Amino acid sequence: MNVLDMRGVRKSFGAVEVLKGIDLTVNKGEVVSVIGPSGSGKSTLLRCATLLESMDDGELYYMGECAARSENGQSVYSRNVNAFRRYFSLVFQSFNLFPHFTVLKNVIDAPVNVQKRNKEEVRAEAMKLLDKMGLAEKADAYPCQLSGGQQQRASIVRALAMKPEMLFFDEPTSALDPELTGEVLKVIKQLADEKMTMVVVTHEMAFARAVSDRVIFIDGGVIVEQGRPDELFGNAGNERTRRFLSNYNR
């Protein structure tokens, strides 16, 4: 079963074409890493998948349901496109926790007030998740009282509390120092071991190699190459991929 299916995605900002026809499918339980140089279109692809940005052309399916189809070279979004948000959540590079809410409130506010789930149930689940992420004592703290790594783990809990079918990560450790990066990557690895469906845009090559089922290399708005991590990292077929990866192996 494909949780996510994107076909022929095109997106321009003004005269600059950022995505030039990208296909991306993600199976249930699959962990896909997206790598590539800055400005290659990785983040834009994620933003199109998560409906933060609308595609110019291309199709978007979640769980086989059509969120957007392509008609005469233009994406036409489903009228109830907002309903598709229940299928996924996104973890941001800059966390984007709500500063006026405690950690616990950050986690439970949307499940309670948007999804209209039972508050006590949500709260119990949230505490369990926070505990799992090593944040149980921080439940009543405000985001500004947390380290960057703790904030990012809290935002991962916030995403998980929505019970999404899949999770997107947009460079989840790029705002963190190496020590904090480690603690966040550990948590993502843990989710991968539990077979959470995930797409991770990252510059952490060792992590991508260790955790992913598939690695996608994007450059210039197209998928240059994709494959199993050992294939891609060990023996990339494409010259551009090899050149990009060589920067990380110094």
Added chain:
Amino acid sequence: MLEQLGIAFLKTLLIFVLTLIGSLPLGLIVYFGKKSRFAPLRWFIEVYISIMRGTPLMLQLMVVYYGPSLIFGLTVSAGWRFGAVITAFVINYAAYFAEIYRAGIESIPVGQYEAAQILGYSRAKTFIRIIMPQMIKRVLPPVTNEVITLVKDTSLASAIGVVEMFTKAKQIAVAPASPGMAALVSAAVFYYIFNYIVAFSMRRIEKSLNYYM
């Protein structure tokens, strides 16, 4: 004399309170009007804010008070004096508050909206639950400025003969065999103490919101 000023001060206080009750929420409505997708409303709000900020409040006060009779030939009741003060003050201050709210709202990082969108908050819920609480914290210092200015602006009501504290102080000062200067100085002390309390209260409110950044 102090007793007379004290009674007149109650009128000053009433103008102050009613203006805030009217203009603080109206400012938010004006802000939404300025952000409306309906262009004519947007233009109307632009012109309204521009006039409110570009002309003297005392003149606006007179237009509101004399307008009905000068333009429409209506005879205005005695009660309209006070009504005109509140009306003019509310629409004037709402324009300033709208701009302050706009600054506060636009200073909130776009990531907050995106996180709310990802979590499925509607536009209304995003504003009420996520944006507005953060906006209030950010606009408190400039709002304090306006509120302090308002305390002093209440004296403009004397331009159309509303007997608030300033009018009363003036009357006492120019009356024959009056304490003269003492009346004006006493009024000044009243204003100063009032504003001191306003500033102190606003600082307390700011501090109470210091639990987050």
